[in-house]
Amino acid sequence: MEESDTIITLIGTKLAKTGNEFIFKGAAKDCEVCKLNKTCLGLNVGSKYRIIAIRNGGKLECFIHDSGVFAVEVVETPIVMGIESRKAIKGSKIVYEPVECNLINCENYKICRPAGLRRGDKFTVVNVVGELSGPCERGFLLKVAEVKRNDKHRSE
Structure with missing residues (x-):
């Protein structure tokens, strides 16, 4: 750090x-x-x-x-989120696009749609943790990754 x-x-x-x-x-x-x-x-x-x-x-x-x-x-601290498998490479830069899913009872929902993030937020993949804890009911191919924010849109 x-x-x-x-x-x-x-x-x-x-x-x-x-x-x-x-x-x-x-x-x-x-x-x-x-x-x-x-x-x-x-x-x-x-x-x-x-x-x-x-x-x-x-x-x-x-x-x-x-x-x-x-x-x-x-x-x-790093944010844990689900990202597209093809973007899940340590060190890669990503732009947050929320997964189009409304299955709030899904065990992966909070990883696929982390609270407090906005479309367009920029991150760097710090670590690829692995697979989702269960199959995606919507069929998305996602990996679980730890990411760190690049842009600093601090509150005013």
Whole structure:
């Protein structure tokens, strides 16, 4: 992991533990008036992060977290998704196109349609994990891969 992959953000004191993971859902309405919101909101909406360190500096007040927030260092973790077999090559660049499937009870649905991603998001394949856990009911030929986001469309 490169040092440039580390992001400093703020997180509620009750959640601020090294190793904890979270998915950034975006700003709450109360965040608009906060003078620290640029620090909190410099993350990609829908991406998963792991806390790698708690920064010194003490607790800060927050409109959302009743016990305040701590500054933490986070890294974005790879996203696991189903991609076309022909594109499942370590190091390849892909553009996310959601699988045209509405079988929400399928055991592979969350891999084929990861939450928080938008059509056109750009990724690099970090690792090809293998096959889907069961046959695709729609007949898609997909591999399971870990991908890392290329473009940074951070929240505003």
